[in-house]
Amino acid sequence: xxxxxxxxxxxxxxxxxxxxxxxxIAQRLQGKIRLMFEDGLxxxxxxxxxxxxxxxxxxxxxxxxxxxxxxxxxFRNASSLGGIVIVEKTRISDQYFLxxxxxxxxxxxxxxxxxxxxxxxxxxxxxxxxxxxxxQCKDHNSNPFLRKQCSQLAEPSVFRTVQQIPGVGKTKALLxxxxxxxxxxxxNASVKELELVVGxxxxxxxxxx
Numbered sequence: 001x002x003x004x005x006x007x008x009x010x011x012x013x014x015x016x017x018x019x020x021x022x023x024x025i026a027q028r029l030q031g032k033i034r035l036m037f038e039d040g041l042x043x044x045x046x047x048x049x050x051x052x053x054x055x056x057x058x059x060x061x062x063x064x065x066x067x068x069x070x071x072x073x074x075f076r077n078a079s080s081l082g083g084i085v086i087v088e089k090t091r092i093s094d095q096y097f098l099x100x101x102x103x104x105x106x107x108x109x110x111x112x113x114x115x116x117x118x119x120x121x122x123x124x125x126x127x128x129x130x131x132x133x134x135x136q137c138k139d140h141n142s143n144p145f146l147r148k149q150c151s152q153l154a155e156p157s158v159f160r161t162v163q164q165i166p167g168v169g170k171t172k173a174l175l176x177x178x179x180x181x182x183x184x185x186x187x188n189a190s191v192k193e194l195e196l197v198v199g200x201x202x203x204x205x206x207x208x209x
Contacts, residue, residue: 007044013035014047015038016029016036016037016041028119028123032126036171044081048128052082052084052132056085057087059088062093063096072085073108083108084110086114086124087100087114158183165205165206167202189207190207191203194207
């Protein structure tokens with residue numbers, strides 16, 4: 001199970017579980033926010049930040065039985081992340097809603113947000129991400145290094161170039177460009193500076209490259 005800090009979410013992005021690729025929720029999020037997919041998120045459906053994630057309970061999950069309850073309890077027991085539970089509250093699933101609310105809010109101490117469908121869920125996720133970005137920008141305004149993160153990210157060509165470095169994928173390329181701002185500064189970074197962003201092994205690969 002995923003713990004806080006083990007998934008690094010680049011600034012202003014959402015990392016989605018691979019199982020949501022091609023879904024209505026993913027299609028509606030594309031273009032509104034920067035959505036990336038990763039395998040191995042375990043019980044989590046979407047990561048909004050390094051510390052906050054979403055667990056999505058669909059109408060089908062509610063009707064199918066108690067498996068979703070076991071998933072929520074496993075998440076709560078094994079994770080130090082803040083979990084937001086989005087539940088599809090429809091005509092069919094309405095009868096289960098009170099029991100779910102009691103479990104999520106009273107017993108597990110997590111936030112529960114009801115939605116009518118995946119379209120509404122995508123709007124909600126977009127709003128949550130915007131509010132995180134606004135908060136971070138507010139905090140960062142006093143720091144010139146962090147202020148840069150609130151402006152636009154690097155050119156697509158630069159982003160693609162950084163991804164060519166061995167051991168660097170999309171997520172790490174974004175983190176590196178946020179930290180160093182240009183290829184020139186990235187080339188001149190010490191292993192120590194790189195380690196702070198991508199860890200020891202990848203830092204060494206980048207430096208050698």
